[in-house]
Amino acid sequence: METENSTLSRAEELKLLANEAFKAHKFFQAIDLYNQAIKLNDQNAVYWANRAFAHIKLEEYGSAVQDASKAIEIDPKYSKGYYRRGAAYLSMGKFKEALKDFQQVKKIRPNDPDAAKKLKECEKAVMKLKFEEAIAVSESERRSIADSIDYHSIDVEPQYSGARIEGETVTLDFIRQMLDDFRSQKRLHKRYAFQIVLQAREMLRSLPSLVDVTIPSGKHFTVCGDVHGQFYDLLNIFEINGLPSEENPYLFNGDFVDRGSFSVEVILTLFAFKCLCPSAMHLARGNHESKSMNKIYGFEGEVRSKLSETFVGLFAEVFCCLPLAHVINGKIFVVHGGLFSVDGVQLADIKALDRFCEPPEEGLMCELLWSDPQPFPGRGPSKRGVGLSFGADVTKRFLQDNNLDLVVRSHEVKDEGYQIEHDGKLITVFSAPNYCDQMGNKGAFIRFEAPDLKPNIVTFSAVPHPDVKPMAYANNFFGLFS
Structure with missing residues (x-):
């Protein structure tokens, strides 16, 4: 029991060091420290969601989606998991997938004005995309500008x-x-x-x-x-x-x-x-x-x-x-x-x-x-x-x-x-x-x-x-x- 507690507390220390590296824009270092924390405790959704955010900063959106999905799997009520995955999907231009994640954030945090604002912006982006798809002309029909x-x-x-x-x-x-x-x-x-x-x-x-x-x-x-x-x-x-x-x-x-x-x-x-x-x-x-x-x-x-x-x-x-x-x-x-x-x-x-x-x-x-x-x-x-x-x-x-x-x-x-x-x-x-x-x-x-x-x-x-x-x-x- 004591060994388990010391492992968990070491994982927490590593997470805090990773957070400091993240704040200093040392994203590679942050990922390395989150890796170490996850190795010691892979059932903490926060570690996965935080690492997802560091991946987003390095434009590694595929890895961010994987990490955020793992955070959601560990804790389906953890809003930051959906939030990070939604942000990664947005960065990849996958607006419809992002919209689903922000809808989940709103469901988990119905009174959060920030969540409501982001959902609204995402809805607008998806509507715009649908409109553009509807009026798009096929490559063969398009006249050269x-x-x-x-x-x-x-x-x-x-x-x-x-x-x-x-x-x-x-x-x-x-x-x-x-x-x-x-x-x-x-x-x-x-x-x-x-x-x-x-x-x-x-x-x-x-x-x-x-x-x-x-x-x-x-x-x-x-x-x-x-x-x-x-x-x-x-x-x-x-x-x-x-x-x-x-x-x-x-x-x-x-x-x-x-x-x-x-x-x-x-x-x-x-x-x-x-x-x-x-x-x-x-x-x-x-x-x-x-x-x-x-x-x-x-x-x-x-x-x-x-x-x-x-x-x-x-x-x-x-x-x-x-x-x-x-x-x-x-x-x-x-x-x-x-x-x-x-x-x-x-x-x-x-x-x-x-x-x-x-x-x-x-x-x-x-x-x-x-x-x-x-x-x-x-x-x-x-x-x-x-x-x-x-x-x-x-x-x-x-x-x-x-x-x-x-x-x-x-x-x-x-x-x-x-x-x-x-x-x-x-x-x-x-x-x-x-x-x-x-x-x-x-x-x-x-x-x-x-x-x-x-x-x-x-x-x-x-x-x-x-x-x-x-x-x-x-x-x-x-x-x-x-």
Whole structure:
């Protein structure tokens, strides 16, 4: 009996330490401590629900759903279990499942005004979703927004004092002026924004789904991970590593937008460099270059606020033109998410993918955008609830099958801005330092020099930005649950 009591009290101590780590935004550490508490006492619903919340903070929504479900199984009357699971479902865009959980919270806590408010917001989101589904036009019937826009016919008011594109060509002088304007939080005129996005679309849609990049001997190439709307940190990358040019080419490996509240500035900057010099700016699709993510995580609201409703649809179209992966000098495979649920996938299979659509919920395209590495062999369920987790053996086989040396991917925040895994055969690179103004992580990018292509990893810290909070343009209801 005494031993049992001391085990339970040690579990409680670990929970309190985990709570402190959580408050300090040390979410990985918090999860580790909750793991230890659960090992000592796996029948305490609070431990599972708290760990679910830490998973939510790390965007591991699949794991959060599992933990919250376990809390509910232990104590069906524990409202926080439903609450956490509902929040995780919301984050995955599964509004109907979320609604059921918030209805349970309201049932358990009928007099709680906060529970009532959240339920109401969730109901509104589900109603909106149903309405959008009802009026949606099928892909085959949909007319291209891009084809209906003539930016030449848009007048620029005499009082507009920002950057201007003279004629049809985006120049470096224009981009420098635009970056200065963005730095001072000035807007680019819609005429020039349309011009940049439409020209970038033409270039992107002509590319294959898997792009081969050649770096001549003695030259270098820089790969950046997620930027997530952190425009001032993007400027800092250019400060450290130079502006994109023929001599200084970049690949931005997806998740340019969402979360950070300067996503419009980021995407217009990357697209403008693509227009200036296509070989200086390579762009890959991330899981956040999709309608469902942009609806939840702020990009759609930001575009509506800074540009117009037309741009919402236009960006959705252009994101469907982004390539899915790159191969550098036939040796380095670069992809946003990761590898596959089946062995034997060839580069030719990726090249053959019809990418001109919203990402599906399964299959090769989904896995390229969503999967994550795991520290043990084989394959497992995704901690995100989409895609899968894959081990070093999966990475090794894929590299051997395709005569490649290395996988570079992004998609996950890392304390140092990068992580080398799978016996050195896989590198995660993440370029949004102090992610969402709260993670305290560094950012990183990788420079490869030909011919040896040895990865030179450069890390950097966050720089100050104007006082606009991350997710400032996200759906109102979403802010209630974060």
